[in-house]
Amino acid sequence: MSPEQIGFTLLYLGVFLLIGKWIRVNIKWTQKLFLPSSIIGGFLALLLGPQVLGNILENVVDSGSFLTNGLIPEHVIDVWTTLPGLMINVVFASLFLGTTIPGVRKIWRLAGAQLSFGWTMGWGQYVLGILLALLVLSPVFGLPPMTGALIEIAFEGGHGTAAGMGETFKDLDFAEAYDMAIGLATVGLLSGVIAGIILINWGVRRKKTEVIKDVKGFSDLRKRGIMEFQNREPAANMTVRTESIEPLSLHFALIGLAILVGYLILQGLIWLESVTWGAATDSEFMTYIPLFPLAMIGGIIIQIVFSKIDQNHIMDRPMITRIQGFALDILIVTAISTISLDVIGDHIIPFLLLAALGICWNVFGVLVLAPRIIPSYWFERAMGDFGQSMGVTATGLLLMRVVDPENDSPAFESFGYKQLVFEPLLGGGLVTSLSVPLIFEFGPIPFLIISAVMCLLGLLLGLLYFGRKKKA
Structure with missing residues (x-):
């Protein structure tokens, strides 16, 4: 493949992002669902690519025609297939760069209840998913037990984590899990917005909210995804x-350095295993670990170092966020557009069972667990974790903005502090990245026991400690 062809694939990306944005600005139902332009563009590319339009046209045109691949050339699809696994490293390396990492005591005081609730929801997805795999998916449909981890990978982790696990799935001879995970992440994102708006309307009518007393609609510009002028x-x-250097170049280099540090950590772990327990047990567990969670650790290391030596505060968090958002847009477009519809069709019943179980558990958490765990502003704060548990942090922020438009509750602050502890472990962190290799290496029962203990720990701490606190 020539450099010109690779460059052409990036031009295609820009076209579909622009078309996605045009649809969001002009089509009402996409505004009601708050669909990101990357989601719209990704679905459009999927429809116009080889799996939908290409399959239709191959029955009409000659076998040698380029139209058998739809409107997207084969070399574009080849490049797009590799991009999600690369872009997820940029997303995770950026998570903590430019942020202020507070002490444990402050996090506990401001976000302890929020962390307890999110912890219960995250580990609970593993418990229910693995039970479903052991009782139904493996004996009935012949899927491996690690299928049960897909709920947390796709719902808590979202498209980025699902895409980042692609190589791990291939290494474990479970390549079809990639397409199932991307599909589940898409279902989670869409149902998260729809169910979240329904829950907010219910909460207002039942007087569960403490900030808003009626559902206020966003401005027309906000619905179209355009920033209000003021x-x-x-x-x-x-x-x-x-x-001296372009600021964008500087921050891109810092993110690259964080990824490099993560890569060196991963290679060090692989080497350590090869000369210690790996040599004794003939295991290669560390080779299954994806790079992106260690890129996040690399970002934390770079941030700690810069906080001590950067006297001029040259690292700018908003600039990091823009690069992170750019990488995430590319990731989502390419991941959705290259998803295998045949794989999902072949496993449609397991796919629907996993999706339904994940949605029901998250709704149960908001309606039953949140009011008993979070002592104050429970509904406003639960909306953030609900949105994140359905696939993407941005959905949680969106739902919190709907239910608390002026930031009058502690929802945003507690959610942000909770992320500092939650993200390195669940929702795409170390636990998420290790879950499938651990189940593959040691079997589902040990991981199920660990998940149940962790879920119960978060639940009991929430119910017996935070849940008993009076409203502050």
């Missing part, structure tokens, strides 16, 4: 002069 601010801050 709210427009610079996308980032110029912390260095362009004659």
Whole structure:
């Protein structure tokens, strides 16, 4: 494949992102669902690619025609297939760069209840998923027990984590899990917005909310995904002069350094295993670990170092966030557009069972567990974890903005502090990345026991400690 062809694939990406944005601006139902342009563009590319339009046209045109691949050339699909696994490293390396990491005591005081609730929801997805795999998916449909981990990988982790686990799935001879996980992440995102808006309407009518007393609609510009004129601010801050280095280049380099540190950590773990327990047990467990959670650890290391040596505060969090968002848009478009519809069709019943179980557990958490765990503003704060548990942190932020438009509750602050402990472990962190290799290596029962203990720990701490606190 020539460099020109690779460059052409990036032009295709831009076209589908622009078309996705145009649809969001002009089509009402996409505005009601708050669909990101990357989701719309990804679905459009899927429809116009080889799996839908290509399959239709191959019955009409000659076998040698380029139209048998739809409107997207084969070399574009080949490049797009590899991009999600690369972009997820950028997303996770950026998570903590430019942030202030507070002490454990402050996190516990402000976000302890939020962490307890999110912890219960995350580990509970493993418990229910593995039980479903052991009782139904494996004996009835012949799927491996690690299928049960897909709920947490796709719902808590979202498209990015699902895409980042692609190589791990292949290494474990379970390549079809990638397409199932991407499909589940899409179902989770869509149902998260729909179910979240329904829950907010229910909460307002039943007087469960403490901030809003009626459902206020967003402005027309907000629904179309356009920033209101009075709210427009610079996308980032110029912390260095362009004659020395372009600020975007500097921050891109910092993210690259974080990924490199993560890569070196991974290679060190693989080497350590090869000369210690791996040599004795003939295991290669570390080779199954994807790079992205260690890229996140690399980002934390770079942030700690910079917080001590960067006296001029040249690292700008908004700039990091823009690069992270760019990488996530690319990831979502390419992941959705290259998903295998045949794989999902072949496993449609297990796919629907996993999706239904994940949705029901998250709704149960909001309606039953949240009011008993979170002592104050429970509904506003639960919406953040509900959105995240359905596939993407942005959904949680969106739902919190609907239910608390002026940030009058502690929802945003507690959710943000909770992420500092939650993200390194669940929702795409170390536990998420290790779950499938652990189940493959040691079997589902040990991981099920660990998950049940962790879920119960979060539940009991929430019910017996935080749940008994009076409203503050």
